[in-house]
Amino acid sequence: MTQATSFSSDASAKSAEGTPDSEIIAVCDTLRSSFESGVTRSYEWRIQQLRQFMRMVEENEDAMIEALKQDLRKPYFEGWSAEPQFLKAELGHTLKKLKSWMKPKRVGASMAVQPARARIVPEPLGVALIIGAWNYPIQLSLAPLIGAIAAGNCAVVKPSELAPASSALQKRLVEKYLDRDCVRVVEGAVKETSLLLDQRWDHIFYTGGGAVGKIVMAAASKHLTPVTLELGGKSPCIVDQDVDLETAARRIVWGRFFNAGQTCVAPDYILVHESLERPLLDAMKNVIKEFYGDDPKQSDDYARIINKRHFERLSKLLDSGETFVGGETDGEQCYIAPTILRGITGDEPVMADEIFGPILPVLKVANVDQAIRFVNQRPKPLALYVFTRDKQTAERVVERTSSGGVCINDVISHMLPPDLPFGGVGASGMGAYHGKGTFDCFSHMKSVLDKPTFVDPALRYPPYTEEKMKWVKRLL
Numbered sequence: 411m412t413q414a415t416s417f418s419s420d421a422s423a424k425s426a427e428g429t430p431d432s433e434i435i436a437v438c439d440t441l442r443s444s445f446e447s448g449v450t451r452s453y454e455w456r457i458q459q460l461r462q463f464m465r466m467v468e469e470n471e472d473a474m475i476e477a478l479k480q481d482l483r484k485p486y487f488e489g490w491s492a493e494p495q496f497l498k499a500e501l502g503h504t505l506k507k508l509k510s511w512m513k514p515k516r517v518g519a520s521m522a523v524q525p526a527r528a529r530i531v532p533e534p535l536g537v538a539l540i541i542g543a544w545n546y547p548i549q550l551s552l553a554p555l556i557g558a559i560a561a562g563n564c565a566v567v568k569p570s571e572l573a574p575a576s577s578a579l580q581k582r583l584v585e586k587y588l589d590r591d592c593v594r595v596v597e598g599a600v601k602e603t604s605l606l607l608d609q610r611w612d613h614i615f616y617t618g619g620g621a622v623g624k625i626v627m628a629a630a631s632k633h634l635t636p637v638t639l640e641l642g643g644k645s646p647c648i649v650d651q652d653v654d655l656e657t658a659a660r661r662i663v664w665g666r667f668f669n670a671g672q673t674c675v676a677p678d679y680i681l682v683h684e685s686l687e688r689p690l691l692d693a694m695k696n697v698i699k700e701f702y703g704d705d706p707k708q709s710d711d712y713a714r715i716i717n718k719r720h721f722e723r724l725s726k727l728l729d730s731g732e733t734f735v736g737g738e739t740d741g742e743q744c745y746i747a748p749t750i751l752r753g754i755t756g757d758e759p760v761m762a763d764e765i766f767g768p769i770l771p772v773l774k775v776a777n778v779d780q781a782i783r784f785v786n787q788r789p790k791p792l793a794l795y796v797f798t799r800d801k802q803t804a805e806r807v808v809e810r811t812s813s814g815g816v817c818i819n820d821v822i823s824h825m826l827p828p829d830l831p832f833g834g835v836g837a838s839g840m841g842a843y844h845g846k847g848t849f850d851c852f853s854h855m856k857s858v859l860d861k862p863t864f865v866d867p868a869l870r871y872p873p874y875t876e877e878k879m880k881w882v883k884r885l886l
C-alpha cells in the first residue's frame with residue numbers, strides 16, 4: 411500500500427516568481443529581531459494586527475476571487491465560501507475570543523508543593539514558517555497566520571507556487587496591511603522553500619502532500635523545531651444499507667466535485683452496501699446533471715485542474731474499472747469531467763494514492779464491518795464519512811476506525827465549526843488547527859508555579875531523618 415502521492419512541483423508548471431535568496435535571509439533576520447524586541451507579545455499589537463487582517467480580507471474579497479479564478483477557474487461560490495469567507499469567520503471568532511485565550515489559566519497545586527499557586531501561561535513560540543498548498547491557495551496560507559499572530563508570533567508565509575496569482579496577491583496584501591517587521595510573505599518553489607527550511611524556526615506549519623511533509627520534518631529536526639503537518643490521504647465514504655439515498659448522493663457529489671475534486675477532505679472513494687450500488691450510482695448521475703448540466707465543461711460552477719502535470723496524472727487514473735459517468739477530458743483547458751468509476755476492487759491505480767481530482771471510484775461491500783476492515787487495512791485518512799440512518803452503525807464506524815475527523819451523513823462540513831480541531835492522524839498528518847486550535851498550535855503552554863517564602867518547611871531538606879520520612883509519607 412503506497413502512502414499519499416507526492417504532488418510536489420515541477421518546472422513545466424506555471425509558477426510564482428521566487429523571492430531572491432538575499433531577501434529571504436534578510437526577512438528572517440528582521441523577523442527574529444522583531445520577535446526578540448517583544449513587540450508582538452502585547453494584546454494591543456495582536457488585536458490591531460487581526461483587525462487589519464480583517465480589513466485586508468474585507469477590502470480585497472474581489473481581488474481574491476479573481477486570483478482564484480486565474481489559478482483554478484474557481485466558481486464564485488466555491489472561491490468566496492472556502493477562502494475569504496472562511497478567513498473572515500476565523501478572524502471574527504479569534505477577535506472575539508483572543509482576550510480569554512491569552513489569559514493564564516489557574517490550576518490546582520498538589521499537596522507536595524503547598525503553599526503555592528499554579529498557572530498555565532500561553533506564550534508565543536517565536537518566529538514561525540507557514541507553508542501553504544495550492545488547492546485553497548489563500549485560505550491554507552492565511553488561516554494558520556491568524557493563529558500565529560493571535561498567539562503573538564512573527565511569521566513568514568510561503569504560499570504555493572502552483573497558484574501564482576494567489577501567491578502574488580498575498581504578498582502584496584500582507585505587506586500592505588500587516589506589520590512588515592513581523593509578518594512577511596516569501597514566494598517561490600522548491601529552491602526558495604529549501605532555503606527557508608535551512609533557517610531556524612520556532613514552529614513550522616506545513617500543508618501539502620506526505621512526501622514533502624517528510625522533507626519538512628527532517629529539516630525541522632535539525633533545530634528540534636516542532637511541526638504541524640496538514641497532509642492528505644484517501645478519505646473513505648461508507649454508504650450503509652439504511653440510508654437517505656437522495657440526500658447522500660447530493661452531498662457526496664457536491665463534496666467530491668467541489669473545486670474539481672482538489673480538496674484534501676473530499677470523499678476519495680465510496681464503499682457502498684452491495685444492494686444499493688446501482689441505486690446510488692443512478693442517483694449520483696442525476697445529481698451531476700442537476701448540478702453541472704448536460705456538459706459540465708460549459709458550467710460556470712465547475713473548476714479546472716491546477717496544471718498540465720496534475721491533468722496528466724489524473725487522466726491516467728480514468729482507465730481504472732468501468733466509467734459509469736464522465737470520463738471526458740480536454741487537455742487545453744485542464745478539464746476533466748465529473749467522473750464515477752464502478753467495478754473497482756481496491757487493487758487499481760485509482761485506489762493506490764489520494765486521487766485529488768474529479769474521479770470517484772465506487773466499491774461494493776457486503777456490510778459495514780467489511781467496510782471498516784477495508785479502511786483499517788489502509789493508512790489513516792484525513793476524513794471519514796458514513797451515511798446511515800442507524801445511530802448504532804454510525805457509532806460503530808466512529809469507534810472502530812481512526813481518521814483525522816468524521817462526518818456522519820455529510821461530507822467536508824466537519825471542518826467548519828471553529829471549536830472542532832482540524833487535522834490528520836498517522837499518515838494524514840500531525841497537530842490540528844482552526845479556532846482556538848490555531849492559537850494553541852502557535853503557543854507554548856508554559857507551567858508556572860509561584861511559591862511564597864513566608865514558610866519553608868524543613869521536611870524536604872537533608873538530613874532525611876526517619877521522623878521526616880514518616881511525616882512526608884503521611885502528607886503525600
Ligand code: NAD
Pocket residue numbers: 414415416417418419541542543544545546550568569570571572598599600603604617618619620622625639640641642643673674675764766792834839
Ligand atoms: P504543493 O505542491 O502546493 O506543495 C505544498 C508546499 O510544499 C508548497 O508550498 C511547495 O512549494 C512546497 N514544496 C513542494 N516541493 C517541495 C520540496 N521538494 N521541498 C520543500 N518544499 C516543497 O501541494 P501538494 O503537495 O500538491 O498538496 C496536495 C496534498 O496536500 C494532498 O495530499 C492534499 O490532500 C494535501 N492537503 C492537505 C490539506 C490539509 O489541510 N490537511 C489541505 C490541502 C491539501
